[in-house]
Amino acid sequence: MNVNQEFGRDYLQRRIVTEFPLARHIGIVVESADDGTLVLEAPLAANANFKGTAFGGSLFSVAVLTGWAWVTRYLATLDVAADAVIQESTMRYLVPVQGALRATLVPPSTAQTEKFRRMLQRAGRGRIRLEVRIHQGDTLATEFKGVFAAVR
Amino acid sequence: MNVNQEFGRDYLQRRIVTEFPLARHIGIVVESADDGTLVLEAPLAANANFKGTAFGGSLFSVAVLTGWAWVTRYLATLDVAADAVIQESTMRYLVPVQGALRATLVPPSTAQTEKFRRMLQRAGRGRIRLEVRIHQGDTLATEFKGVFAAVR
Numbered sequence: 001m002n003v004n005q006e007f008g009r010d011y012l013q014r015r016i017v018t019e020f021p022l023a024r025h026i027g028i029v030v031e032s033a034d035d036g037t038l039v040l041e042a043p044l045a046a047n048a049n050f051k052g053t054a055f056g057g058s059l060f061s062v063a064v065l066t067g068w069a070w071v072t073r074y075l076a077t078l079d080v081a082a083d084a085v086i087q088e089s090t091m092r093y094l095v096p097v098q099g100a101l102r103a104t105l106v107p108p109s110t111a112q113t114e115k116f117r118r119m120l121q122r123a124g125r126g127r128i129r130l131e132v133r134i135h136q137g138d139t140l141a142t143e144f145k146g147v148f149a150a151v152r
Numbered sequence: 153m154n155v156n157q158e159f160g161r162d163y164l165q166r167r168i169v170t171e172f173p174l175a176r177h178i179g180i181v182v183e184s185a186d187d188g189t190l191v192l193e194a195p196l197a198a199n200a201n202f203k204g205t206a207f208g209g210s211l212f213s214v215a216v217l218t219g220w221a222w223v224t225r226y227l228a229t230l231d232v233a234a235d236a237v238i239q240e241s242t243m244r245y246l247v248p249v250q251g252a253l254r255a256t257l258v259p260p261s262t263a264q265t266e267k268f269r270r271m272l273q274r275a276g277r278g279r280i281r282l283e284v285r286i287h288q289g290d291t292l293a294t295e296f297k298g299v300f301a302a303v304r
Contacts, residue, residue: 019202022210025177050171056238057213058174064208085245086208092240 007076009033012069026061031102033073038105040066044098053096060091063132063144066103070130071148074113080120082150087127089146097134097141106131116150126150159228161185164221178213183254185225190257192218196250205248212243215284215296218255222282223300226265232272234302239279241298249286249293258283268302277303 013030016023027046031039040062047058064086071084108116112128119126127149134142165182168175179198183191192214199210216238223236260268264280271278279301286294 020207020209021197022177022199022207025174026209045173047174051235055172055174055213056216056241057172057178057209060212060216061207061209064212083203088242088244089208090240090242093238 007073012073015072016065023065026058028062028065033069038066038070040069040103042101044100047101053098054101056093059097059101059134059142062101062103063134064146066105066132067130067146067148070105071150075150078117078120082125082152085149085151087147087149089144092143095136095139095141097136101134103132103134106133120150124152159225164225167224168217175217178210180217185221190218190222192221192255194253196252199253205250206253208245211249211253211286211294214253214255215286216298218257218284219282219298219300222257223302227302230269230272234277234304237301237303239299239301241296244295247288247291247293249288253286255284255286258285272302
């Protein structure tokens with residue numbers, strides 16, 4: 001079993017529902033998780049407001065868990081015993097989301113990833129800035145940027 | 153009945169649980185809501201991660217609902233038929249929250265409020281920047297800043 005399988009979709013799904021009780025109420029599903037793509041999804045019904053569009057707190061939760069999942073997976077593949085935590089974030093709500101909340105990680109550059117890896121291997125901790133996007137059809141609906149830290 | 157009573161704690165509690173299904177799972181309680189203070193709280197258990205500290209998505213949700221509640225209350229007192237929506241936000245996680253998630257609105261300045269009121273009364277819509285803080289004991293744990301719009 002390679003790391004894509006070992007620390008793939010099932011691994012992240014299990015960790016999210018085990019470690020974040022609220023994720024079950026949000027209905028988080030890890031759609032795909034490999035070296036190329038990371039996508040989390042949640043159904044609209046559990047996360048809608050009375051206007052039938054996604055609640056901002058749910059959009060944030062799906063986005064922050066997508067970033068958390070990327071860091072958690074990366075730590076697992078490197079066999080670094082650390083926890084991913086969010087330190088700061090910005091969120092822009094551009095258009096309402098009227099269907100499933102589908103969050104896609106924008107893959108960090110190789111330079112960013114390498115810097116993060118060096119910090120982890122030297123100090124056992126590190127920080128990385130990640131971007132997550134939620135689309136409504138083809139339109140960018142929500143843009144999340146967050147700094148995640150890996151701490152022991 | 154004055155507006156503090158009419159659009160106070162019970163009014164906001166009712167609107168939040170009616171309009172945001174996820175707020176029930178988060179366990180949002182409007183602690184106080186009058187012209188001077190606005191405080192929302194949620195229990196740790198439903199919002200904890202496996203480390204026993206508050207999930208970042210729950211902290212965000214409590215904070216954004218506190219801002220939403222301020223705008224919603226303000227619109228009600230002015231009898232303006234508009235909805236409050238979040239447009240953009242920043243969130244800083246300074247120290248972990250290990251107890252109830254208690255969010256306090258930083259009252260906007262009179263100048264800010266007056267500008268918002270003039271926009272609402274002239275155009276039926278407007279925007280205001282609000283700040284919400286979550287404390288862990290006496291320590292500022294989480295700082296939320298968001299721009300809310302009132303739209304018809």
